[in-house]
Amino acid sequence: MGNRYFSQYLLNTGVLESSNIGYVMPKSAHAVPQLHVLAVQKGLLSETQIDELASSDDAAKALVDKAFLSNDQMESLKNENPDRAARIAQVLLNEKLADIKTLNQCFRESDPENIHPVVDAVKKIVSSYDDLNPVGEAYGKYAEMFIGALQRFMDTDAVVLTEPAEPVIEDSLIVSQSMGGALSVSAAILTNEESFLEMANRYSGEKLDTIDEMAEDSLAEFVNVINGLYIVEQSGQDVDMDLDTPKIGRNSCPMASSLVAMRIVADFGSFVLYLAEDEFMY
Amino acid sequence: MADKLKILITDDSKLLRKKLRAELEQLGCEVIEAENGKEAIMKDLQEQPDGVILDIVMPEVGGIEALQVIKEVNPDIPIIMLSSAGTSQKLKETLELGALDFIQKPYTSDQIRQAVERIRRKVEENGK
Numbered sequence: 001m002g003n004r005y006f007s008q009y010l011l012n013t014g015v016l017e018s019s020n021i022g023y024v025m026p027k028s029a030h031a032v033p034q035l036h037v038l039a040v041q042k043g044l045l046s047e048t049q050i051d052e053l054a055s056s057d058d059a060a061k062a063l064v065d066k067a068f069l070s071n072d073q074m075e076s077l078k079n080e081n082p083d084r085a086a087r088i089a090q091v092l093l094n095e096k097l098a099d100i101k102t103l104n105q106c107f108r109e110s111d112p113e114n115i116h117p118v119v120d121a122v123k124k125i126v127s128s129y130d131d132l133n134p135v136g137e138a139y140g141k142y143a144e145m146f147i148g149a150l151q152r153f154m155d156t157d158a159v160v161l162t163e164p165a166e167p168v169i170e171d172s173l174i175v176s177q178s179m180g181g182a183l184s185v186s187a188a189i190l191t192n193e194e195s196f197l198e199m200a201n202r203y204s205g206e207k208l209d210t211i212d213e214m215a216e217d218s219l220a221e222f223v224n225v226i227n228g229l230y231i232v233e234q235s236g237q238d239v240d241m242d243l244d245t246p247k248i249g250r251n252s253c254p255m256a257s258s259l260v261a262m263r264i265v266a267d268f269g270s271f272v273l274y275l276a277e278d279e280f281m282y
Numbered sequence: 283m284a285d286k287l288k289i290l291i292t293d294d295s296k297l298l299r300k301k302l303r304a305e306l307e308q309l310g311c312e313v314i315e316a317e318n319g320k321e322a323i324m325k326d327l328q329e330q331p332d333g334v335i336l337d338i339v340m341p342e343v344g345g346i347e348a349l350q351v352i353k354e355v356n357p358d359i360p361i362i363m364l365s366s367a368g369t370s371q372k373l374k375e376t377l378e379l380g381a382l383d384f385i386q387k388p389y390t391s392d393q394i395r396q397a398v399e400r401i402r403r404k405v406e407e408n409g410k
Contacts, residue, residue, distance in 0.1 A: 153388070204297055217297035224339065225387050228366025232386065235369035243339045243367045245294065 003041075005147060006085035008117035008159045009110040012124075015098050016088075018161055021265045024091050028157060029267040033086040036063040037093065038077045040104045041086050044069060047104075054100050084157040118144040121160040125262050128164055135258055139275045142187065142230060143262065146273060149226045150266060154202040158266040160273075165263035167253060167272045168192065173211065174249045175219045177227050178279040181241035183234060186279050187227060188254050189219065191271035198268040220246035244279070252282035287402060288312045290331040292322040292348065293364070294340045302335065302364075305394045319343030323351050326359070333401035336381075338365035338372065346376065353380040360404035362397045364389060 007025070010016035016024060036059045039045050045053070049068050056062035063069065069077070085107070092098040098106075110117065119140030126136035143160055150158045173196045176188035191199065193211060200218035201208050208215045223246050231241040256276030264273050274280070289311045291302050296317075303313045314329050316322040320343040322336060334352060338345035349361055360382045365372070368386035376384055382400055385393050 204301075206297070214297050214300075217295040221295050221298055221387075224366045228368065228387055232368050235371065240369060240371050245339055245341050 003083070003085045003107065003111050004151075005117045005144070006106070006110055007088050007157050008121055008147070009115070010088065010092070010098075010106060011159050012117050012120055012162070013106065015102060015106055016092065017097075018163065020095075020097060021159065021161070022270075024088065024095070024097070025157060025159075025265055026267050027095075028084060028088040028091045031087040031090045031094070033082045033090040034060040035069075035074065035077050036060050036100070037090050037103070038080055038082060038086055039063065039069060039073070040100060041089065041107050042077075043108070044073060045104075050101055050104050059100060084151070088157065116140070116144060118147050118160055121162050122260075122262060124162045125160070125164060126260055129260060132258055132260060135260070135275075135277070138185070139260055142185065142275060143273065145230060145233070146187075146226055147264070149222075149229070150264075153222060153225070154199060154266070156202065156267040158264050161263040161265060161270075163263070165261040165272045167261060169251055169253050172251055173216075173219075174252055174254060174280075174282060175216075175223050175246055176249075176254065176274070176280045176282075177220075177223050177246040178244040179227055179231055179241045180244065181231075182239045183241055184277055185230075185241075186256060186274075186276045187223065188274040188276075188280055189223065189271055190254070190274065192269075195269040195271050199271075202268075216248050220248060247280075249282045254280035254282045256280045286310060286312045287333060287398065287405065288314065288329065288331045289398070289401065290314050290316060290322060290325055290329065290334045292316040292319065292334065292340070292345065293337040294318055295337075298337075302394070305391060306398065309395060309398050311398060319345055319348030319351075322348045323355075326352050326356065331359075332405050333360040333362070333398075335362050335364050335397065338363060338367050338376075346372075346379070349376060349379050349381060358404075358408045360401045362401065364397075 053059040089103045122140035122143045123136040126132045147158050174190045178186040200215035203222045204218040258277040306313050316325045318340045336345045363376045363381045363384040366387040373384050
């Protein structure tokens with residue numbers, strides 16, 4: 001599970017510092033992982049072999065020279081379609097922010113199904129609010145699904161910063177939707193115009209130059225689809241919920257009970273995700 | 283039935299209508315649009331489509347109310363629900379009200395192709 005949210009795992013463990021996120025994320029979108037990074041990610045090398053790579057000036061060359069992998073393994077890695085975990089690992093190596101031994105340890109520790117770095121990050125944020133600890137797990141699961149949806153529908157990796165978000169209201173847009181029924185949850189995205197347009201383009205697959213009805217529809221539909229997936233998942237646990245129609249506002253800060261604000265950093269920039277127990281007022 | 287199926291699509295999102303129109307036209311359908319349940323009920327009466335694709339969460343009149351009204355007026359018309367609100371409860375409710383199928387958003391092109399086929403078969407069964 002953690003490999004899907006590898007960037008978040010790196011952030012939570014301090015391997016990736018929040019001050020570096022802004023330039024590491026965009027670079028990781030286009031990074032091409034070398035074979036030794038893929039080999040380490042896939043657990044094809046022993047610790048001794050990784051130590052040898054770490055002490056080499058050119059780890060990629062050392063992997064070939066020392067014949068650590070069979071020809072079949074090499075061919076298989078060359079044909080690999082690298083995921084975002086491998087890409088961000090490559091950026092950390094390139095930027096000398098982590099070494100191959102540390103990355104190997106992170107790959108191994110973040111791999112099990114029971115590792116949920118996004119949930120952990122949200123719990124940490126929620127713990128800084130008075131009286132909100134009971135919603136930490138639920139908000140965390142929503143945020144995990146949200147980051148997964150960004151990966152799936154907008155072709156971007158994303159992380160939740162663990163520091164409380166300071167929203168910038170000026171020149172901002174907010175898209176929100178309430179879910180009611182057996183459980184009441186509202187979700188909103190607050191973003192500047194540039195990120196709004198980028199997200200609208202990515203979700204719709206259209207070339208939208210201005211924030212018009214189409215761009216607003218695109219983000220409203222994105223929120224609607226995510227919340228739909230959320231209520232379907234809840235329905236599978238016998239929690240029946242309904243969706244309200246999404247709302248869009250400008251230059252507003254939402255108010256609601258049990259409100260938590262979290263800053264999400266993606267390849268294209270950052271925005272604030274709000275979660276609350278009742279409908280947002282703005 | 284004319285060779286071209288006439289499909290009424292109902293969704294409050296202009297973007298979704300545009301994308302769905304493109305998919306359906308690619309499949310050789312004639313498309314008419316409504317942006318909420320109220321408009322869908324009117325267009326159903328005026329245009330007499332062969333089938334309807336209907337969202338649920340819409341302002342003014344929602345998809346479930348529209349489904350009920352359209353089915354009262356025109357019990358044989360095939361209606362496919364296309365919504366993000368695909369909970370087991372909504373699925374059961376809409377199928378009981380006479381919907382032919384339910385597609386959870388986000389849809390795939392293949393799901394739309396299959397929906398059109400189901401509408402076509404239903405229209406043929408009805409002998410329209």
